Amino acid sequence: MPRxxxxxxxxxxxxxxGDHSVPAAAVDKLLAALPFPSDPTPRLRRAVLLRRLAxxxxxxSSLDTLQLLASLPAPxxxxxxxxxxxxxxxxxxxxxxxAAARALFARPDGRARLAVDEGGSPALASDEVIATVDQFxxxxxxxxxxxxxxGLWGDRSATEERVRELLAAEWAAIGPSLLVAAAxxxxxxxxxxxxxxxxxxxxxxxxxxxxxxxxxxxxxxLEEPTSSTNPISTPAVEKAIDALxxxxxxxxxxxxxxLPAAKxxxxxxxxxxxxKGVSLNAEVRGQPTTCGTAGPxxxxxKDKGPSTGKPHNLMxxxxxxxxxxxxxxxxxxSSESSLRRPHLPSPRRAPxxxxxxxxxxxxxxxxxKWCLLEEETLRQGVEQYxxxxxxxILNNNPDVFIGRTPHSPKDSRVSVDIYxxxxxxxxxxxxxxxxxxxxxxxxxxLWRGAEFWKESMDLLRxxxxxxxxxxxDTTNEDDNLIWRRGIVRPPxxxxxxxxxxxxxxESCSLQLLDSDAAQRLIPGLCTPFDFxxxxxxxxxxxxxxxxxxxxxxxxxxxxxxxxxxSEQKEFKLYKQHVDNLHHLSGNYDSVIICLGAKxxxxxxxxxxxxxxxxxxxIAEFQLPSNTVEEYGSQSPSILSDAWLAxxxxxxxxxxxxxxxxxxxxxxxxxxxxxxTAMEELLPKASGVYxxxxxxxxVGARAGIRAMxxxxxxxxxxxxxxxxxxxxxxxNCTFWLVGGLGARGLLYHGLVGKLTAKAVISCDExxxxxxxxxWNTIKP
DNA sequence: ATAGGGTTAAAC
DNA sequence: GTTTAACCCTAT
Numbered sequence: 001m002p003r004x005x006x007x008x009x010x011x012x013x014x015x016x017x018g019d020h021s022v023p024a025a026a027v028d029k030l031l032a033a034l035p036f037p038s039d040p041t042p043r044l045r046r047a048v049l050l051r052r053l054a055x056x057x058x059x060x061s062s063l064d065t066l067q068l069l070a071s072l073p074a075p076x077x078x079x080x081x082x083x084x085x086x087x088x089x090x091x092x093x094x095x096x097x098x099a100a101a102r103a104l105f106a107r108p109d110g111r112a113r114l115a116v117d118e119g120g121s122p123a124l125a126s127d128e129v130i131a132t133v134d135q136f137x138x139x140x141x142x143x144x145x146x147x148x149x150x151g152l153w154g155d156r157s158a159t160e161e162r163v164r165e166l167l168a169a170e171w172a173a174i175g176p177s178l179l180v181a182a183a184x185x186x187x188x189x190x191x192x193x194x195x196x197x198x199x200x201x202x203x204x205x206x207x208x209x210x211x212x213x214x215x216x217x218x219x220x221x222l223e224e225p226t227s228s229t230n231p232i233s234t235p236a237v238e239k240a241i242d243a244l245x246x247x248x249x250x251x252x253x254x255x256x257x258x259l260p261a262a263k264x265x266x267x268x269x270x271x272x273x274x275x276k277g278v279s280l281n282a283e284v285r286g287q288p289t290t291c292g293t294a295g296p297x298x299x300x301x302k303d304k305g306p307s308t309g310k311p312h313n314l315m316x317x318x319x320x321x322x323x324x325x326x327x328x329x330x331x332x333x334s335s336e337s338s339l340r341r342p343h344l345p346s347p348r349r350a351p352x353x354x355x356x357x358x359x360x361x362x363x364x365x366x367x368x369k370w371c372l373l374e375e376e377t378l379r380q381g382v383e384q385y386x387x388x389x390x391x392x393i394l395n396n397n398p399d400v401f402i403g404r405t406p407h408s409p410k411d412s413r414v415s416v417d418i419y420x421x422x423x424x425x426x427x428x429x430x431x432x433x434x435x436x437x438x439x440x441x442x443x444x445x446l447w448r449g450a451e452f453w454k455e456s457m458d459l460l461r462x463x464x465x466x467x468x469x470x471x472x473d474t475t476n477e478d479d480n481l482i483w484r485r486g487i488v489r490p491p492x493x494x495x496x497x498x499x500x501x502x503x504x505x506e507s508c509s510l511q512l513l514d515s516d517a518a519q520r521l522i523p524g525l526c527t528p529f530d531f532x533x534x535x536x537x538x539x540x541x542x543x544x545x546x547x548x549x550x551x552x553x554x555x556x557x558x559x560x561x562x563x564x565x566s567e568q569k570e571f572k573l574y575k576q577h578v579d580n581l582h583h584l585s586g587n588y589d590s591v592i593i594c595l596g597a598k599x600x601x602x603x604x605x606x607x608x609x610x611x612x613x614x615x616x617x618i619a620e621f622q623l624p625s626n627t628v629e630e631y632g633s634q635s636p637s638i639l640s641d642a643w644l645a646x647x648x649x650x651x652x653x654x655x656x657x658x659x660x661x662x663x664x665x666x667x668x669x670x671x672x673x674x675x676t677a678m679e680e681l682l683p684k685a686s687g688v689y690x691x692x693x694x695x696x697x698v699g700a701r702a703g704i705r706a707m708x709x710x711x712x713x714x715x716x717x718x719x720x721x722x723x724x725x726x727x728x729x730x731n732c733t734f735w736l737v738g739g740l741g742a743r744g745l746l747y748h749g750l751v752g753k754l755t756a757k758a759v760i761s762c763d764e765x766x767x768x769x770x771x772x773x774w775n776t777i778k779p
Numbered sequence: 780a781t782a783g784g785g786t787t788a789a790a791c
Numbered sequence: 792g793t794t795t796a797a798c799c800c801t802a803t
Contacts, residue, residue: 364787364788364789364796364797364798365796365797365798366789366790366796366797367788367789367790367795367796367797368796368797369790369795369796370796388780388781388782389781390780390781391780391781405797406780406781407781407797407798408796408797410781410782410783411796411797411798
């Protein structure tokens, strides 16, 4: 039996695999029977990828398939959504989120990031996709972000749905096969010209392909002198297509028995011409001998068509071909066999490059409540970037605003129930932009977007004012004003406030002042809405002196202990460089890591701690020498929007600015940076202490602080034992004291005491879980 | 691109 | 049944 030529196989595969209705089982058999072409057509490539994707929609390898698909010309538009969904699912469902997310999304080599970035496929990229990639990257080591991302992307069936949507769009846009395109040329518009130009053997093949009826029609027009100006009637073309469908159905029957040589060669010749894009008639005319190779198998049709009465199809002249049942097990509709047979898609119904038919317009995203962290970060963002710059705020907090669009903050409306029907002190009715909720049974105000913070603050103040002036102290404030939800709330929860208070009591260097005491002590103090005043002793101390003091303290403690007990105690201060934790493990029972932002420089901890770095600039001011009036003798410091740490009666340090993700750990500050810092700090400082304008700026310095994640309990330091975290490898137990952020002065006493107790008793549970929960592996 | 008005429908 | 995030449309 003559063998199938590669070009013939190429044409058949192009046609059959690109037909979505041909089932996978049949395709498998066809692929097994035919040699796969070394130069598959774009349609064939696409079809193979689509079938591979359909068989395995959500996996590592489907990610490859999607990326390959994106590299083909004109991928369907849902591909970006499908690609990011698969990549995100892989990370979100991985047992080791950090490793998976890093491999996929981290700069510069993350697999999905590469595909989506500058050098990757434009079809896979969009602002939303980039945002998601950034979110995953930022979520490494951040359990909050991971939880949100798992909820958003961890659903396999939803991911599969995205892939199915892509498949549907791709199949709809795949366009006609080469065979169909050829058929269209033979019986479609301009057919008459082609037939006229064709030589005899070519025309014979046209007769076969077009079928008897169409042949008669085309030939009839050929004979009319004016026929060339009249297009072939549409019904005629439709009939031709129908005839071709029948023929192609038979063509599909080559599954087990390769197509006979005659047919193959005929197709091959035809395809070769079409493939080159060269005018069919010109080439065929130029090479009549090539057509001759098909001669033996081609019946000697006359121009008038075959002599048999029934319409011809390819089966008629190939007795060796066998039909093949596509469906192994007939389905319910199998009685309608013609529907289930492979059919030729009409080129008219499947245009080559249509717009994707179903854009996921109607799919609403799952509603997710704004959590405290998002609200707090949004509030900070408004401070930092200004209200309205939602895009900046979102883009700079990818680990917090997950699945939010730049519209969402402005769309987020906050309701406040005012139980007092008259409004609260007139403040409520005076608020602009309020809307009446259609369902509301009582007075209700809704705010949204930009002005919420200011307005809600004003409202709260006026409510308090009203309360004070009317002297209605006896009434419960909560009866008048209930904040159901919103940004206006204590900066930390009650629990966190307790911890803070405890911290202050533990830290001998701190002292909290109440509002009245502060006003008495601080000349010109404007009472802010909430503030704390503390007296730091350790601030601004030269690090070398600090270490010296620490050493002396240890010495004193040792001496004291030795004199009280018979046993001799020894304390030693080593100053040495440590490359990694392993370095220390042999010599100690326990090691407490207190490296601040530098904790990340340890290889064992790099990228594992949920810390965000933030550069801060601190400015120092002094009273001019000619100023007589000094700051109060007790020099209380002020903790407010900015903090003012007074160092005696004539010197103050003011901090701090917030430059997130800064890599600049230099303590020196350029003139430009200090100017910017001043513009940021002075308004805040003068907000509580207007007299600051009488002080002179004398210099600025900066540092990197390591900020812990903001939790429902506020920003709490990261404490606890690292054994589980590191995977215990030695007898030495490592402990962490980190993430104190700017509140080190508040927390150091408490966290030092707690950690010391825990280390000595080898019991992490001595430390409150609020401090250690960052370390627990969440399911 | 954001604001501002309003509606829809999911979640509670 | 209410509440509220998401969505829609239009003006600037």
